Amino acid sequence: MDIRIGILNSPRELAFETNDSVAEIEAAVSAAVEKGTPLLALSDDKGKRYLVPTAAIGYVEIGSESTRRVGFVG
Numbered sequence: 001m002d003i004r005i006g007i008l009n010s011p012r013e014l015a016f017e018t019n020d021s022v023a024e025i026e027a028a029v030s031a032a033v034e035k036g037t038p039l040l041a042l043s044d045d046k047g048k049r050y051l052v053p054t055a056a057i058g059y060v061e062i063g064s065e066s067t068r069r070v071g072f073v074g
Contacts, residue, residue, distance in 0.1 A: 002063030
């Protein structure tokens with residue numbers, strides 16, 4: 001699933017793919033924002049960890065869980 005995180009005062013966004021479900025991502029983001037945790041920690045499907053300052057999160061876009069098609073659709 002594709003995740004895109006907009007960072008305040010930054011022209012670029014953080015984008016990566018993860019094996020986590022929509023519910024897991026939503027729970028992690030909600031918990032970090034509600035509890036005032038300084039960092040949101042997420043990991044991608046290759047094992048990399050991303051630490052985002054919770055106060056700097058502008059938006060979080062969670063893509064669909066469907067797999068991508070390869071080739072032409074006809």
